[in-house]
Amino acid sequence: MKSIVVGVDFQNQSYAAMKFAVNMAVKVNCYLMLVFVNKQDKSKDIFQRPKDKIYEEAEERFKGLIEKYADLLDSNRFSYVIREGRIPDELDKQAIESRAEMIVIGTHGDSRMRLFSSSGAFQVVEKTSVPVVTIKDGAQINTDINTILVPIDATLESRQKVPFTVRLAKTFDAEIHMLAMYHSKVRMVQENITSYTKQAAEYLEDNAVNFVVKSIETDDIVESTINYSADIQADLISSMSIQMSSASNLWKGSFAEQLISRSHIPVLNIQTKELIKTMSR
Missing domain, CATH: 3.40.50.620 (HUPs)
Structure with missing residues (x-):
């Protein structure tokens, strides 16, 4: 496995996805591509920022995430990108560009909320041709898969x-x-x-x-x-x-x-x- 794409919207469920992806990357010795899709959703705190500050805020949060896991995975194995468009389309495109063999996303399970809701997560599953791991907010993430x-x-x-x-x-x-x-x-x-x-x-x-x-x-x-x-x-x-x-x-x-x-x-x-x-x- 060469790389894994991780959908990140800086909510609890995407942090759970990040933890799972890091554990996977450590085990298979691959790269992680962190992806934030800049699609307006006022239910997410990052979108409370002025529009011209969202990119800057996302970059700072990405850097913080990479630093958090630096003891587990070397920082040169992380990359991040900010994309514009529909979430399923952009994650699929990034998986193709990165030659990723897996996408990991979190979901809060509430289909009424759009970004990475259970229905939104399934749209990603339907769109892409690579396996997708979906992780609900509050899921138990173990270091190993036994x-x-x-x-x-x-x-x-x-x-x-x-x-x-x-x-x-x-x-x-x-x-x-x-x-x-x-x-x-x-x-x-x-x-x-x-x-x-x-x-x-x-x-x-x-x-x-x-x-x-x-x-x-x-x-x-x-x-x-x-x-x-x-x-x-x-x-x-x-x-x-x-x-x-x-x-x-x-x-x-x-x-x-x-x-x-x-x-x-x-x-x-x-x-x-x-x-x-x-x-x-």
Whole structure:
């Protein structure tokens, strides 16, 4: 991993994202590109400054953040940039320019607030082709990633998050917990879940990754994922951006949208496009 893009709006949730990204950069020995998108939002204290002072204020805050983490990561591994435009577009552009393999952003989970809200964070996930880690304000950020939860459902894409997740697991020597969630009584659906779980387990075995498999029946795969992640004290949940939701709570949004909004554990959101890049390495 060469670099990680970190979305920063100088609120608590982006400081949590910063902490996660620094820990990741230390482990994989990569560079961090800190990005502030100058999009007016009066709910953020930085935008209480006069417009002609926002750039100066952002630069001072960036310098303070870099100094804060200087004991963990050499200052020459940090860069920062101030961009103008839509947040999803600008973070995606920066990821391309920096050849980043990951974007890390914080979210406060309130879709009524625009910058890095849960809905805003999901727009970033949908826009970019690189994995996005979303971290809710107040999330528990551990220095190491020891346990990664991988939910498996009936969607074909459900298993496609495994290759990139394996890369992280091998980097941190983490254990993967696969949670096969039987959310339908239809035999064909259940057979698909069993098949996808078996294929994922074979991939983990081939890559010499420690793993555990658990199967459950559930009417709410989001709630079951969150509860199980707490039970195993997971450090990260690996999710596909288009993974399904159960019919009972589909109105709340996709599986990924709900996890971003509700999980107090960092969520790794992987797009189907990432599979091709990962398998080609």
